Amino acid sequence: MHSILKRKRQLAAFMAVAIKGGVRDRVLGAMVVVGLILLLTTPVVALFSMRQVLALATSFSLSIISLMGLLLTLFIAMGLLARDLEQRQVHTVCSLPISRATYLLGKFLGFAVIIFLAVAILGCFSAGALFVLERIHPGERAFAWGGFFIGLWFQYWVLLIVGAITILFSTVATSHFLPLALSVGVYLGSYSSEAVRYFVRTAAGQKELGEAVRLFGNVVYWILPNFSAFDLKAQIIYGVALNGRELLLTQLYAVGYLGIVLVLATLAFARREFL
Amino acid sequence: MLAGSFSKGELRLRNAKSARWNEECSLKFHGVGVKRIVLLFVFVVLLIGTHVELTRVRDARPPQARLGFYPPAPVIKALTADHYQFMSQIISLQCLFYFGTLVELRSQAPDWWRIYRAVYTSTRLDPYNMDAYYFAQAVLTWETGMIQQALELLEYGFAHRTWDWYLPFYISFDYAFFLKDYEKAGFYLAKAAELKPEVEWYATLAARYFYEGGSTALALAYLQEMIPAARNEVIKKRLVTRAKAFEAVLQIEQAIAAYKQRFQTDPEDLRRLVSAGLLERIPDDPYGGKFYLDEQGRVRTTSKFAPLEKIHGSHKN
Numbered sequence: 001m002h003s004i005l006k007r008k009r010q011l012a013a014f015m016a017v018a019i020k021g022g023v024r025d026r027v028l029g030a031m032v033v034v035g036l037i038l039l040l041t042t043p044v045v046a047l048f049s050m051r052q053v054l055a056l057a058t059s060f061s062l063s064i065i066s067l068m069g070l071l072l073t074l075f076i077a078m079g080l081l082a083r084d085l086e087q088r089q090v091h092t093v094c095s096l097p098i099s100r101a102t103y104l105l106g107k108f109l110g111f112a113v114i115i116f117l118a119v120a121i122l123g124c125f126s127a128g129a130l131f132v133l134e135r136i137h138p139g140e141r142a143f144a145w146g147g148f149f150i151g152l153w154f155q156y157w158v159l160l161i162v163g164a165i166t167i168l169f170s171t172v173a174t175s176h177f178l179p180l181a182l183s184v185g186v187y188l189g190s191y192s193s194e195a196v197r198y199f200v201r202t203a204a205g206q207k208e209l210g211e212a213v214r215l216f217g218n219v220v221y222w223i224l225p226n227f228s229a230f231d232l233k234a235q236i237i238y239g240v241a242l243n244g245r246e247l248l249l250t251q252l253y254a255v256g257y258l259g260i261v262l263v264l265a266t267l268a269f270a271r272r273e274f275l
Numbered sequence: 276m277l278a279g280s281f282s283k284g285e286l287r288l289r290n291a292k293s294a295r296w297n298e299e300c301s302l303k304f305h306g307v308g309v310k311r312i313v314l315l316f317v318f319v320v321l322l323i324g325t326h327v328e329l330t331r332v333r334d335a336r337p338p339q340a341r342l343g344f345y346p347p348a349p350v351i352k353a354l355t356a357d358h359y360q361f362m363s364q365i366i367s368l369q370c371l372f373y374f375g376t377l378v379e380l381r382s383q384a385p386d387w388w389r390i391y392r393a394v395y396t397s398t399r400l401d402p403y404n405m406d407a408y409y410f411a412q413a414v415l416t417w418e419t420g421m422i423q424q425a426l427e428l429l430e431y432g433f434a435h436r437t438w439d440w441y442l443p444f445y446i447s448f449d450y451a452f453f454l455k456d457y458e459k460a461g462f463y464l465a466k467a468a469e470l471k472p473e474v475e476w477y478a479t480l481a482a483r484y485f486y487e488g489g490s491t492a493l494a495l496a497y498l499q500e501m502i503p504a505a506r507n508e509v510i511k512k513r514l515v516t517r518a519k520a521f522e523a524v525l526q527i528e529q530a531i532a533a534y535k536q537r538f539q540t541d542p543e544d545l546r547r548l549v550s551a552g553l554l555e556r557i558p559d560d561p562y563g564g565k566f567y568l569d570e571q572g573r574v575r576t577t578s579k580f581a582p583l584e585k586i587h588g589s590h591k592n
Contacts, residue, residue: 048368050507051409056364063361141438158357191356195349231357238403238436 010098011106018110021083022076031068031118035125038064042129046137053137054130058148058237061126065119066155070187072118073159077166078180080107081269101266108167108262115159123152141239150242151232157254158230162187164258168265171272189220190227197221225257342373342389348399363401366393370410375509387419398428402435412445413501413510417517417580422453433466440471441504448497491528491574495521516561520580523558527566527574530554541572 022028038061046057081104084090093103127148134143165186169179199205200217209217229250234240304312345351345366352359370393377385394415397407408429415425426449433442443466451460498518505511527545530553534542537551545566548554557566564578 048371049364050367050371050406050413050510051504052405053506055403055405059361059364063358066357188353188356192353195352199349227357233357233360234401234403237360240403 007099007102010102011109014103014106015109015113018080018107019113021079022110022114025076027072027076027114028117028121031072031121034064034068035122038122039125039129042126043133046133052139054133054139054143055237057130057133058143059233061130062151062155062233062236065122065126065152066158068122069115069119069155069159070162073115073163074166074180074183076111076114077163077183078170078176080111080167081170082176100270104167104171104266104269105262108164108265111163111167112160115163116156119152119156119159123149139239144236144239147232147236147239147242150247151236154230154232154247154250154254157251157258158225158227161225161227161254161258161261164261164265168261168268171265171268186224187227190224191231193221193224194226194228226253229253341376342369342386342393345393345396348396351396351400360401360404363397363404364406366397366400367404367407367410370394370397371406371507371509374410374414375507387415387421391415391419391421391424394428395424398431402431405432405436405439405441408432408436408442408445410510412449413505413514416449416453417513420453422449425449438470440467443467443470444497444500448493452494452497491521491525495525517580519561520576523560523566524574524576526558527554531572531574542568544568 042057042061045060046053049056081090084093090103094100127145130143130148162183166179166183169182173179196217200209200214205214205217229246232242235242303309351362355362370390373390374385391411394407394411397404401407411425411428415421415428426446429442429446429449433439433446436442443463447460447463447467450456450463495518498514498521502511502514502518505514527548530548531542533553534548534551537553542548542551545554545557545568549556560566560576560578562576562578562580564576566574566576569575
């Protein structure tokens with residue numbers, strides 16, 4: 001019992017360090033600035049639409065949140081270990097009676113809090129802009145506010161998984177560039193893996209692609225996270241009905257995937273030799 | 276020299292020395308080094324000169340080059356991750372800007388096929404994108420005669436936007452007005468009426484228009500529905516012009532009907548309607564053409580309901 005409490009305190013301490021790092025980097029302040037820009041530009045961009053002002057505004061807002069979230073995730077997750085490794089602070093930590101897994105998970109939790117706050121800030125500014133636009137240019141259907149916040153929640157989980165993957169790559173890589181390039185590759189691939197799997201199963205796919213390519217397409221689908229399931233933009237923008245069972249499965253899938261990546265990251269980090 | 280080789284104090288001293296040396300060596304103008312001012316001036320001249328020329332060169336490109344080339348939708352989808360909806364909307368807006376530019380610069384022939392491909396890509400990226408369908412209906416049908424292609428796009432859209440009464444309404448109009456397929460038109464109009472029961476004429480009047488063959492009245496009713504919803508000025512202007520043309524045709528058709536009732540025969544030409552006192556004068560064609568009666572006694576115009584300079588546009592169908 002005592003050891004569990006102690007471990008929790010250690011986790012909280014590393015989490016606090018990671019959050020302080022984010023605050024020191026003025027990440028949240030930057031998100032407020034981006035949010036304000038989003039608030040001001042969304043109505044301007046939306047007015048170009050011929051028939052769906054609110055849909056264009058929503059699509060623009062979600063794209064900006066997704067892009068900013070990705071940049072922030074890569075920036076923070078890359079620096080999470082790299083900075084400690086470079087400044088050799090990790091040596092001090094490793095010499096204390098603290099497990100490396102606690103250190104890594106604590107840092108990840110701090111990262112998760114920062115990303116949550118960033119998505120929440122951007123989401124609130126975006127919701128403000130959409131709320132005003134909905135009053136001025138009501139769509140043919142009432143705006144799906146529930147879907148909007150559920151969509152942001154799943155967007156947050158995408159960022160958590162991308163962050164965990166970046167950390168996993170950082171635990172084994174010795175250069176800064178490699179985890180970044182691999183994470184971007186995984187991010188892009190994860191949005192296409194489902195489409196690739198569908199294609200290899202079609203008659204055209206069976207005819208045009210060789211056995212090895214089809215096998216590769218399937219393996220990629222099972223290894224990479226299926227981010228298409230997390231993408232609820234059509235449901236948010238056009239008010240298409242959400243499927244509760246699918247959402248629940250996606251949430252559990254996300255927890256499972258994140259758990260696996262974090263366990264692998266702690267295993268890799270435990271075996272890493274510091275020079 | 277590596278910073279790590281010096282102590283902090285020594286480094287600070289060297290930095291101060293270097294700053295002082297820079298200070299002493301450079302010629303100043305209002306406290307700013309003259310060298311920097313000259314460099315800034317050179318770059319500003321270079322930027323302004325090239326930007327003006329670059330704008331001129333890019334403006335001179337053929338309109339076909341302006342819309343650009345879009346790779347197939349699956350490729351765009353793979354490269355843009357979860358931004359494909361926004362990308363789809365950007366492509367449909369590009370089509371609108373491209374079309375708007377052509378309307379302004381009337382001397383340039385549009386590449387309709389390229390516009391159609393872009394709209395097609397946009398709908399395959401985001402099958403819910405109403406802007407793309409609206410553009411297809413407002414521009415591709417009237418302007419290019421790509422009725423089949425527009426119908427394919429609209430039917431694809433209706434398969435996704437199952438709640439939207441505009442799409443079956445557009446499809447119904449295209450079948451009735453352009454293809455004279457009243458059976459399919461009636462089918463889609465019934466769908467529109469189901470989705471929007473409060474618009475009574477969907478269910479009642481339109482059916483009468485179809486069966487009595489009053490396509491002018493149908494066209495007018497359709498345009499009156501389209502115009503208030505048009506948010507883009509270029510498209511709105513064209514719809515208003517078209518509505519004015521149909522109003523003129525309807526006026527002539529009503530005079531012909533009255534002439535037949537009174538004289539039990541068809542008028543030989545439109546001047547007979549004026550001399551019989553059924554028309555004050557032959558209405559003007561807003562497209563710049565002249566109205567006349569063809570061999571079957573139908574009202575036609577020399578403009579064919581298109582701006583005269585646009586009839587010879589590059590239309591590959």
